[in-house]
Amino acid sequence: MIKIDKQIIDEKSVQKLLALNNDKVNRVIEEFVGRCKPAKITVITDTKEDMEYVRSGAVEKGEEKSLKMQGHTIHFDGYSDQARDKDRTCVLLEPGEKITKAINTIERKAGLEEIYGVMDGCMKGKELLISFFCLGPKDSPFSLLALQLTDSYYVTHSEIILYRPGYEQFKKMKDKESFFYFVHSAGELDARGNSKNVDKRRIYVDLKEERVLTINNQYAGNSVGLKKLALRLAIHKAYKEDWLAEHMFVMGIHPQGKNRVTYFTGAFPSACGKTSTAMVPGQTVVGDDIAYIKVMKGGIPRAVNVEQGIFGIIQDVNPDDDPVIYQSLTTPREVIFSNVLNKDGKAYWLAMGQDLPKDGENYIGQWKEGAKGPDGKEVPAAHKNARYTIRINELDNSDENADAPEGVPVEGIIYGGRDSDTSPPVVEARDWKHGVFMGATLESETTTATLGKAGVRTHDPMANLDFIVIPFGSYIKKHMDFEKQMKNPPKIFRTNYFLKENGKFLNEKLDKKVWLLWVEGRVHGDYEAIATPIGLIPKYDDLRDLFQETFGREYSKEDYEKQFTLRCANFIQRIDRVESVFKQEPDVPENFLKQFDRQREFLNKAIQDFGKETISPFELAPCK
Ligand code: SPV
Ligand code: MN
Numbered sequence: 001m002i003k004i005d006k007q008i009i010d011e012k013s014v015q016k017l018l019a020l021n022n023d024k025v026n027r028v029i030e031e032f033v034g035r036c037k038p039a040k041i042t043v044i045t046d047t048k049e050d051m052e053y054v055r056s057g058a059v060e061k062g063e064e065k066s067l068k069m070q071g072h073t074i075h076f077d078g079y080s081d082q083a084r085d086k087d088r089t090c091v092l093l094e095p096g097e098k099i100t101k102a103i104n105t106i107e108r109k110a111g112l113e114e115i116y117g118v119m120d121g122c123m124k125g126k127e128l129l130i131s132f133f134c135l136g137p138k139d140s141p142f143s144l145l146a147l148q149l150t151d152s153y154y155v156t157h158s159e160i161i162l163y164r165p166g167y168e169q170f171k172k173m174k175d176k177e178s179f180f181y182f183v184h185s186a187g188e189l190d191a192r193g194n195s196k197n198v199d200k201r202r203i204y205v206d207l208k209e210e211r212v213l214t215i216n217n218q219y220a221g222n223s224v225g226l227k228k229l230a231l232r233l234a235i236h237k238a239y240k241e242d243w244l245a246e247h248m249f250v251m252g253i254h255p256q257g258k259n260r261v262t263y264f265t266g267a268f269p270s271a272c273g274k275t276s277t278a279m280v281p282g283q284t285v286v287g288d289d290i291a292y293i294k295v296m297k298g299g300i301p302r303a304v305n306v307e308q309g310i311f312g313i314i315q316d317v318n319p320d321d322d323p324v325i326y327q328s329l330t331t332p333r334e335v336i337f338s339n340v341l342n343k344d345g346k347a348y349w350l351a352m353g354q355d356l357p358k359d360g361e362n363y364i365g366q367w368k369e370g371a372k373g374p375d376g377k378e379v380p381a382a383h384k385n386a387r388y389t390i391r392i393n394e395l396d397n398s399d400e401n402a403d404a405p406e407g408v409p410v411e412g413i414i415y416g417g418r419d420s421d422t423s424p425p426v427v428e429a430r431d432w433k434h435g436v437f438m439g440a441t442l443e444s445e446t447t448t449a450t451l452g453k454a455g456v457r458t459h460d461p462m463a464n465l466d467f468i469v470i471p472f473g474s475y476i477k478k479h480m481d482f483e484k485q486m487k488n489p490p491k492i493f494r495t496n497y498f499l500k501e502n503g504k505f506l507n508e509k510l511d512k513k514v515w516l517l518w519v520e521g522r523v524h525g526d527y528e529a530i531a532t533p534i535g536l537i538p539k540y541d542d543l544r545d546l547f548q549e550t551f552g553r554e555y556s557k558e559d560y561e562k563q564f565t566l567r568c569a570n571f572i573q574r575i576d577r578v579e580s581v582f583k584q585e586p587d588v589p590e591n592f593l594k595q596f597d598r599q600r601e602f603l604n605k606a607i608q609d610f611g612k613e614t615i616s617p618f619e620l621a622p623c624k
Contacts, residue, residue: 001018001026002014002017002018002026002029002030003026003030004029004030004033004041008033008038008039008040008041009040009041009043010042012043013041013042013043013130016043016045016167017029017043017130019171020167020170020171021171021176022170022173022176023176024176024177024179025147025170025176025179028147028149028181029041029130029149032119032128032149032183033128035116035119035120036119036120036121036122036123036128036149036151036183036185037120037121037122037123037124038123038124038126038127038128038151039123039124039125039126039127040126040127040128041127041128041130042127042128042129042130043130043131044129044130044131044132044156044160044167045132045165045167045168046132046165046166046167046168051160054129054131054153054156054157054160055157055160055334057153058073058075058153058154058156058157059073061153061193062193063075063152063153063154063157063193064153064154064157064336065342066345067337067342067345067346067347068344068345068346069330069331069332069346070332070333071332071333071334071335072332072333072335072337072347073157073335073336073337074336074337074338074340074342074347075154075218075336075337075338075339076192076193076194076338076339076361076362076363077194077218077219077338077339077363078190078192078194078195078198078218078363079194079363079364079373079374079375080198081194081195081198081201081217081218081219081222082219082339082363082383082385083219083221083385084219084221084222084228084466085201085203085217085219085222086104086466087104088201088202088203089104089203089204089205089222090104090105090106090111090202090203090204090205091103091104091105091106091204091205091207091232091469092105092106092107092108092111092112092204092205092206092207092208093105093106093107093108093207094107094108094208095107098471098586099468099469099470099471099472100465100468100471100472100475100585101584101585102465102466102468102472103466103468103469106204108206108208111204112204112206114202115202115204115213115215118187118200118202118215118216119183119185119213119215122151122185122187122188122215123151123185126151126185127151128149128150128151129148129149129150129151129152129153129156130147130148130149131147131148131156131159131160131167132145132146132147132148132165132166132167132169132170133145133146133148133159133163133164133165133166133226134146134163134164134165134166134169135163135164135180135226135230135234135292135306135307136164136292136304136305136306137164137304137403137404137405137407138164138166138169138403138405139169139405140304140405140406140407141294141296141405141406142292142294142304142405142407143169143405144179144180144230144234144237145166145169145170145173145178145179145180146163146166146179146180146181146182146225146226146230147170147179147180147181147182148181148182148184148225148226149181149182149183149184150182150183150184150185150223150225151184151185151186152184152185152186152218152223154218154336155184155186155218155220155223155224155225157336158220158224158311158336158389159224159225159226161308161309161334161336161389161390161391162224162226162227162307162308162309162310162311162389163226163307163308163309164308164403179210180210180211180212180225180230180233180234181210181211181225182211182212182213182214182225182226182229182230183211183212183213183214184214184215184223184225185214185215185216186215186216186217186218186223187200187201187215187216187217188216192365194218195216195217195218196216197216198216200215200216201215201216201217201222202214202215202216203217203222203229205229205232205233205469207233207236207469210233210236210237211233212225212229212230212232212233214229219338220311220338220387220389224311226306226307227289227290227307227311228466228467230306231245231247231290231306231467232467232469233469234292234306235464235467235468235469235470235475236469236470238292238478239470239474239475239478242478242485243292243293243294243295244292244293244294244478244479244482245290245291245292245306246265246267246290246291246292246293246462246464247267247289247290247462247463247464247467248265248266248267248289248290248291248293248303248413248463249265249266249268249274249275249277249278249285249286249287249288249289249291250263250264250265250278250285250286250287250291250303250304250305250408250410251263251264251265251266251277251278251283251284251285251286251399252264252283252284252285252286252399252401252408253283253516253517253519253520254282254283254284255517255520255521256282256549256550260524261284262411262412262520262523262524263286263303263408263409263410263411263412264410264411264412264413264414264490264516264519264520265291265293265303265410265412265413265414266278266413266414266415266416267413267414267415267416267439267442267462267463267464268414268415268416268417268463269416269417269418269442269443269444269458269460269463270444270463271313271418271444272416272417272418272444272463272497272498273416273418273495273497273512274288274289274416274463275288275289275310275312275313276321276322276509276512277414277416277495277512277516279322279324279325279397280510280512280513280516281323281324281397281510281513282513283397283516284397284398284399284400285392285395285397285398285399285402286303286304286305286392286399286401286402286408287304287305287306287307287392287402288310288312288392289306289307289310289311290305290306290307291303291304291305291306292304292306292407293410294407295482295485295486296406296407298487299485299486299487299488300409300486300487301409301410301482301485301486301489301490302406302407302408302409302410303407303408303410304404304407304408305392305402307392308391308392308393308402308403309389309390309391309392310388310389310390310392311387311388311389312325312387312388312390313385313386313387314329314337314340314349314350314352314382314386314387314388315349315350315351315382315384315385315386316350316351317329317349317351317352317388318351318352318353319353320353321509321510324395324396324397325388325390325395326352326353327396328390328394328395328396329347329388329390333390333391333394334390334391334394335388335389335390336388336389337349337386337387337388338386338387338388338389339362339363339382339383339385339386339387340362340382340383340386341356341357341360341361341362341367341381341382342360342361342362343357343359343360343361344360348360348381348382349381349382349386350380350381350382350384350386356381356382357381360381362379362381362382362383363379363383363386364379367379367381369381410490411490411491411523412490412491412492412493412519412520412522412523413435413439413490413491413492413493414492414493414494414495414519415435415438415439415442415462415463415492415493415494415495416442416463416494416495416496416497417442417443417444417494417495417496418443418444418445418496418497418498419443419445419457419496419498419499419574420445420455420498420499420500421499421500421567421570422496422567422570422571422573422574423494423495423496423499423534424496424499424534424537424563424564424565424566425495425496425497425499425506425507425511425515425563425564426493426494426495426496426515426518426519426537426538427493427494427532427534427535427536427537428491428492428493428519428522428529428535428536428537429491429492429493429494429535429536430531430535430536431489432482432483432489432492433480433483433591433592433595434492434535434595435491435492435493436476436479436480436492436592437592437595437599438492438493438494438535439461439462439479439492439494440461440462440476440479440578440582440592441459441461441574441575441578442459442460442461442462442463442494443457443458443459443460443574443577443578444457444458444460445457445458445498446458457574457577459577459578459581461475461476462479471585471586471587472585472588473585473586473587473588473589474587476588476589476592477587477588477589477592480589480591480592490523491519491522491523493519493522494535495512495515497509497511497512499562499563501562506559506562506563507563510551513550513551514543514546514547514550514551517546517550518538518542518543518546521542522536527539527542528542528622528623529622529623530617530620530621530622530623531620531621531623532566532606532615532617532620533566533568533571533599533602533603533605533606534566534571534599534602534603536623537564537617538564539622540557540560540617540618543555543560544560557618560617561616561617561618564617565614565615565616565617566606566614566615566616566617566620567613567614568603568604568606568607568613568614568615569607569613569614571599571603572600572603572604575596575599575600575603578596579593579596582596
């Protein structure tokens with residue numbers, strides 16, 4: 001029985017909860033109804049009717065507006081709620097517990113007291129929506145169930161697009177206590193319907209109870225429980241249970257004429273080409289953001305997409321650079337656009353391949369060219385982090401195994417960094433341990449497009465730094481030890497699409513297709529490689545053929561030489577830089593730390609042998 005005042009919940013919703021027969025679900029709802037004090041409660045199940053209730057509610061309540069194209073809506077987040085709020089995201093820890101320095105923490109008891117205070121009565125006069133989701137495919141060894149409580153229709157609508165429905169899964173669950181839960185409130189709203197009390201924004205991750213409490217925000221990275229909030233809980237759970245929860249895409253690579261598909265996962269820090277890699281024409285996408293990886297029967301690592309949709313950056317989606325997504329966003333289907341420009345019921349965004357209107361409605365309200373935000377800064381037509389929310393099965397390139405309960409076999413892993421002067425476009429790790437090193441030393445470089453100094457390198461191990469809520473050394477050890485579970489560990493590669501010479505990129509945007517085909521071929525032993533101190537690089541002849549077959553384009557020896565020249569001194573600087581970060585973290589495993597010395601030794605020896613710091617790939621010998 002659920003103890004809730006019948007004035008605020010209708011009989012239909014009560015029956016839906018009764019059918020679950022889950023005491024913990026009832027306890028959680030009772031507790032947070034008591035704290036948040038909503039005026040009305042509605043339970044959302046997996047039915048079409050309930051989903052339609054959410055869709056139409058989002059528009060009726062004004063959280064979304066319908067655009068002209070059928071199924072398209074637009075949502076705005078507040079001016080200071082346009083991205084994940086790292087400063088106000090905290091992990092609750094018991095006294096004495098420690099995690100990496102990069103993550104904010106607060107003592108659990110004090111943190112709970114504080115957030116319960118902020119939550120007190122936060123849903124007065126509002127409707128609480130209760131919904132159920134499944135992280136990973138349904139009826140799968142990967143499935144994790146999640147309960148969401150929120151006063152936002154936009155949050156629930158995003159979730160019914162991005163996640164698999166879970167109400168029927170909850171009915172079937174065996175261990176009825178084992179689920180994540182998320183409580184969200186947008187808090188008090190301003191005249192535009194945006195969270196008003198930014199100073200009281202809190203995103204508190206409670207590992208002990210496997211829950212996240214989040215308030216006074218709307219941007220999906222802060223509010224949608226199942227996305228980055230659940231990733232944090234999953235990293236913690238995976239650590240205890242011997243699997244991996246990663247900030248990775250999952251994609252199938254289909255080499256022409258070879259009649260096979262090879263699945264890869266890939267981790268790239270923000271703005272390093274992750275979604276565009278997963279969307280490379282001719283390949284198939286399983287997921288673009290979060291993967292669970294488990295070693296299954298026969299020692300084979302398999303991966304699933306935790307989500308079923310994409311919450312993607314819309315800037316630069318245009319017919320040339322991202323034809324698949326562009327087509328999907330400009331035809332009738334269910335899409336939520338967020339923080340783009342709305343002019344006469346049509347969505348516009350930056351670098352969409354056409355001129356933008358000079359006025360319209362955007363995230364500051366009525367906008368016209370030159371308009372300034374509350375902080376006096378000029379506001380672009382659409383936010384740089386404006387996004388679209390869409391289902392993957394709406395895309396022509398969705399993979400046929402995207403929902404397979406057993407996931408897809410992982411044969412390769414790609415770590416993609418961004419630097420203008422160090423890594424070649426693609427390099428293969430010598431072995432699993434070297435690959436873990438490559439992932440753990442990922443760096444991204446700021447660009448002139450973001451505020452602050454360009455070219456500043458930030459360290460982002462496995463592109464997962466913001467979410468590593470366990471001690472950092474433990475996370476690295478887990479990756480190193482994962483090898484022992486597998487029969488044939490996947491090959492690991494590192495890419496860099498951003499090498500420059502005299503301020504100009506050394507590669508075309510779509511060259512990544514060739515790197516993908518090369519890494520796929522390496523998994524199957526189709527190409528030889530060249531052993532270098534930093535790993536294995538492609539031979540010129542193979543790339544020349546691949547460029548010809550793929551784009552009908554000549555690939556010159558000069559281009560190859562510039563792109564794949566070994567820049568030893570720059571590599572040594574990176575190793576020193578990243579090593580100093582790891583040295584500040586406790587319990588980083590010895591076999592990992594050794595890699596720094598090993599790498600440095602290889603590079604110093606090459607400098608000595610060749611008598612110079614930059615070495616042409618033509619001077620190095622091929623190997624298997
Ligand atoms: C990212 O920033 O990595 C995203 C978007 O995928 S967010 O939902 O903000 O995490
Ligand atoms: Mn992401």
